[in-house]
Amino acid sequence: MARNEVGAAHDAEIKAGKQSAVSWAKRVPMALAALVVTASQTAAQEAADAARGAKLAGSVCATCHAIHAGEMRSPDPVAPAFSDVAQWPGMTDRALRVWLQTSHPTMPNFMLKPRDRDDLAAYILSLRKGGSAL
Numbered sequence: 001m002a003r004n005e006v007g008a009a010h011d012a013e014i015k016a017g018k019q020s021a022v023s024w025a026k027r028v029p030m031a032l033a034a035l036v037v038t039a040s041q042t043a044a045q046e047a048a049d050a051a052r053g054a055k056l057a058g059s060v061c062a063t064c065h066a067i068h069a070g071e072m073r074s075p076d077p078v079a080p081a082f083s084d085v086a087q088w089p090g091m092t093d094r095a096l097r098v099w100l101q102t103s104h105p106t107m108p109n110f111m112l113k114p115r116d117r118d119d120l121a122a123y124i125l126s127l128r129k130g131g132s133a134l
Helices: 003-016 021-045 050-061 082-087 093-101 114-126
Strands: none
Touching: 050 114, 082 114, 093 114
16 A cells, blocks of 8 residues: 555544554654664764764864873863873763853854764763774
8 A cells, every 4th residue: 555545544644533542552663773774873963983083183183182191291281181081980972962052161162963963972972092003
């Protein structure tokens, strides 16, 4: 049955007051399956890229921050080293993304695109001790 025919049959059932629990029982699992597939595809497409974040850090952040694993001193003494940021208690991916989109008095007001922010956060968190820094 084509989509338009299914929709027409559904509309006719509703108008006739014959919408049954069985028809809903068939539709709900299909709708949930479609939602799960769509969400999984979206998450895979939007996965943060730590390697891309490392390149962005090199071009945007390295003027002030120590951006590589093992670097302890930033060019600007007030700017924390990224490896230190990764170790801060409570520093999660979410906390770091919020931190990156919030202006700081000692930082230039960079406007990062959401993808860039996510990639940069993934890179910084990859610098955690015991992590797999690039």
